[in-house]
Amino acid sequence: MFSLTVLYDPECGLCRRAHEWLAEQRKIVELNFVPCASDEARHRYPQLNHDLTKQDLTVVGDDGGVYFGPKAWLMVLWSLVRYREWAYRLATPELLPTTKRVVSMISQNRYQISRVTGLNRLTR
Amino acid sequence: MTIGISTYLIYLAISVALTIWVARTLHKNGRVFLVDVFHGNDALADSVNHLLVVGFYLINFGYVTLALKLGYAVTSAEQSIEALSVKVGMVLLVLGGMHFFNLFIFSRMRRRSVQHTQPPPIAPDAFTAVRQEA
Numbered sequence: 001m002f003s004l005t006v007l008y009d010p011e012c013g014l015c016r017r018a019h020e021w022l023a024e025q026r027k028i029v030e031l032n033f034v035p036c037a038s039d040e041a042r043h044r045y046p047q048l049n050h051d052l053t054k055q056d057l058t059v060v061g062d063d064g065g066v067y068f069g070p071k072a073w074l075m076v077l078w079s080l081v082r083y084r085e086w087a088y089r090l091a092t093p094e095l096l097p098t099t100k101r102v103v104s105m106i107s108q109n110r111y112q113i114s115r116v117t118g119l120n121r122l123t124r
Numbered sequence: 125m126t127i128g129i130s131t132y133l134i135y136l137a138i139s140v141a142l143t144i145w146v147a148r149t150l151h152k153n154g155r156v157f158l159v160d161v162f163h164g165n166d167a168l169a170d171s172v173n174h175l176l177v178v179g180f181y182l183i184n185f186g187y188v189t190l191a192l193k194l195g196y197a198v199t200s201a202e203q204s205i206e207a208l209s210v211k212v213g214m215v216l217l218v219l220g221g222m223h224f225f226n227l228f229i230f231s232r233m234r235r236r237s238v239q240h241t242q243p244p245p246i247a248p249d250a251f252t253a254v255r256q257e258a
Contacts, residue, residue, distance in 0.1 A: 001243075001244070043255060044255055048252045060252065063251075063254075064251045064254045065247075065251055066249050066251065068249045071248070074244075074245060075244060075246070078244050087245050088242075088245045090245075
């Protein structure tokens with residue numbers, strides 16, 4: 001796999017901040033950012049359920065593999081030079097349930113987290 | 125030459141010989157690891173290998189030098205042997221610790237480089253068609 005497309009939620013401040021952070025990281029696999037359920041996303045992936053991608057982070061590989069929610073987060077970590085090791089560690093059978101719980105919790109409360117931390121005031 | 129001076133000299137001789145032996149072993153056998161880590165870049169591997177061995181020598185000789193002082197007078201051969209056993213034993217333990225630390229560094233470097241070519245940790249939830257850019 002050579003590139004991953006990240007379908008992110010442009011209305012969430014936390015996601016925009018994460019996007020900026022990711023842009024600065026050194027990568028093993030190229031990351032493309034496309035706002036979820038946008039025209040571009042619908043054009044690229046005509047068969048994908050785009051309403052579902054609004055609910056949680058979705059990552060699509062260049063081979064068409066769809067990773068949803070916690071799996072998408074793990075794939076993003078996996079694409080980074082410094083955090084690939086962590087992707088493998090967090091995906092082990094012992095840690096995967098905790099990873100999923102924590103990631104789901106953050107995802108579901110992303111608007112509240114953005115509001116509390118003031119991230120939703122960021123422009124761009 | 126007093127028995128005290130001889131004890132110090134024997135200690136230095138044993139410690140220095142041990143350090144050189146361990147460093148050479150590391151240098152000789154660590155190279156294969158490093159060549160693999162740097163994807164066959166021999167020049168880079170040799171350079172890093174050499175730098176690691178220099179650090180190894182500095183730390184060990186530093187310890188050997190600092191630990192030289194006995195703090196009491198050695199008057200008999202028995203005392204000399206006992207003093208040597210403690211001092212050389214400590215040097216061996218430090219060398220062992222350093223050796224494993226080096227192995228740990230080698231293996232971590234190797235794991236990192238191997239991970240760059242490994243597949244994702246998880247399977248996708250589904251597959252979708254990808255429209256190629258025109």
